[in-house]
Amino acid sequence: MYDVIAIGCGPFNLGLAALADGVDDVRLAVLDSRPEFTWHRGLMFDDAMLQVSFLADLVSLVEPAHHLSFLSYLKDNDRLYQFYVREKFHPTRREYEAYLRWCAAQLESLHFGHHVRSAEWNGSAFELTVERGDAVEHFEARHLVVGVGTEPxxxxxxxxxxxxxxxxxxxxxxxxxxxxxxxxxxxxxxxxxxxxxxxxxxxxxxxxxxxxxRTPSFAPLDYSKLVLEMTTPSYVDYFHALGEPVRDRLVKEQWRHYKGISxxxxxxxxxxxxxxxxxxxxxxxxxxxxxxxxxxxxxxxxxxxxxxxxxxxxxxxxxxATGYRNRPLPFMESLQDKLDHDAAGRWVINRDHSVRGELDGRVFVANADLHSHGVAAPDLGIGAVRNAGILNSVTGREVFRLPKSTAYTTFAIPG
The missing domain is CATH 3.50.50.60 (FAD/NAD(P)-binding domain)
Structure with missing residues (x-):
């Protein structure tokens, strides 16, 4: 019996495993069908830069002294001074993948080559049927985190x-x-x-x-400082409290915050x-x-x-270059009628990233909450905070202290 099983091992669920490492009362497993961790290999140009700061690693925006931070990776690989002299906050995409693989190599909770075929609720836990080569295995967990990512x-x-x-x-x-x-x-x-x-x-x-x-211009990413505050937890709080039609309108209007070009x-x-x-x-x-x-x-x-x-x-x-969409979730089919859906058929997602429904165990989502949490959802900079919130919810205590003030901008009506 696991406390949490995370399905899919992209950067967000990898970050969940990193933060959970060392939390003694959380037994966590991450299952992924691939043979090993990889990240955007088909677009790994030699000089391609990450579009966010190195602080948007797996842990730093919650636990900057964590042993799996990007700075810890640099130190372990004797590259800390080279990074310091380089004077650029943005790593290359290739180096960021190397950092992610370095983290993955240190986490025993990751299980590759595990394809989740089905998930069912037995009244007290989720039961997962998992294919591992020619064998079929069964896992149980009190909570799930669905982070299977997107597909072309x-x-x-x-x-x-x-x-x-x-x-x-x-x-x-x-x-x-x-x-x-x-x-x-x-x-x-x-x-x-x-x-x-x-x-x-x-x-x-x-x-x-x-x-x-089809866009009216070859538009740059809007990465001005105050606009970037829309990727902070403060804006997520505001966005999540809005009505569904307003959220849908804003997501369409804000495409330049996450779909533009550097x-x-x-x-x-x-x-x-x-x-x-x-x-x-x-x-x-x-x-x-x-x-x-x-x-x-x-x-x-x-x-x-x-x-x-x-x-x-x-x-x-x-x-x-027509983007990505959320992967289908055939393994969740038997649970769909126990989870709430909005008018567009999407999951209704609570502020703590759990799906609203009638189950005692909770289903959390990673990067499938653009419609409920706004433009920060796919941003690497929100991953650590989202994962810390999930672990706080699972344990029922403040394992990680979440930031209280993250933006100078006030988004809601004052007072």
């Missing part, structure tokens, strides 16, 4: 393209050599992933590059175009209506938003 999303307009000439940006580096041999490559989508793929193709100076997006990447793209005098096609305000494979390439029918006219775009390969 491909819109219907692109879904029918042949796989040898089409890929999602999540697989970009695995298919890069094929793309460089193509005559024309089109990147669809203008988040950070789309920008990094377009930049890499431009730097390679191989195929002709087109970069298309200003540095945009500058790099312009510099490459200018210094190498490259001819590339950059189109914004256009959406893919349909796509078919022809003998001479892929033909995309595009809709221009401002003129409301369509036009044809021909290319040899398409990279869909």
């Amino acid at each position: 999303f491909v819109p219907a307009a692109l879904a029918g393209l042949p796989v040898d000439r089409f890929l999602h940006s999540a697989d970009y580096l695995f298919r890069r050599d094929d793309l460089l041999r193509a005559g024309r490559v089109t990147v669809v989508g203008s988040g950070q992933s789309g920008a990094e793929c377009a930049l890499d193709l431009l730097r390679a100076a191989g195929p002709a590059v087109s970069w298309l997006t 200003s540095e990447t945009l500058d790099d793209i312009h510099d490459v175009l200018y210094t190498r005098d490259l001819t590339a096609e950059l189109l914004c305000g256009v959406a893919v209506v349909s796509a078919v494979a022809r003998a001479d390439g892929l033909e995309l029918t595009m809709l221009h938003a401002d003129s409301e006219k369509t036009f044809q775009h021909t290319t040899d390969a398409v990279v869909a």
Whole structure:
């Protein structure tokens, strides 16, 4: 019998295991179907930077002296002075993954190669049926944390393209050599992933590059200081208390806080175009209506938003930087009628990240609460606080002291 079983081992549930390490009265296991911990390998460009500070590690914003902090990783790998002299708060994405793998190697609570097939409530605990190779094992837990992450999303307009000439940006580096041999490559989508793929193709100076997006511009992330306060617990408190229609409207309006492009990447793209005098096609305000494979390439029918006219775009390969969506949860099927859902069919999630329902045991979520907790939900900087709150709720005591004041901005009506 475990106190908590976390399903899925991305950075958030890895952080839960890190914080729980050393909490004697919490027996925790993390189950993941993959053979080992990896993180965004298909987009691990050598110079790609993390978009948040090193303080957004697994533990520091709750326990900065924790033995699994990023600074502890640097010290253990004799890189502390090099990081200090570098004078940059943002690690590379590659180094951040190395830090996560360093943490994973020290945690005995992680169990890879464990695929959760089903979860049921027996009246006093959750019973999990788990496949481990050819064997089937059974686990019990008083509480669950669902953190299976997201999966690549491909819109219907692109879904029918042949796989040898089409890929999602999540697989970009695995298919890069094929793309460089193509005559024309089109990147669809203008988040950070789309920008990094377009930049890499431009730097390679191989195929002709087109970069298309339905957003009105190639918009930068809004990372100004006071806007960043919307990723703090103070804003989460405010957002969670709002009505469902208001929350849904705000999430749509605030896309630039988590779906935009870093200003540095945009500058790099312009510099490459200018210094190498490259001819590339950059189109914004256009959406893919349909796509078919022809003998001479892929033909995309595009809709221009401002003129409301369509036009044809021909290319040899398409990279869909079209984002991610929450993974389906077939193992939770038997529990769904015991959990509350909102008008859109999403789980109703309490402030402590537990799903409202009729079960005595609680189901918590990690990074599946954008609709209830706002733009901070996918931000690495909220992970430690969310996990500390989950552990406080599970134990019924203040294992970790949570920050009380996290923003200068007042979001609610004063008083």
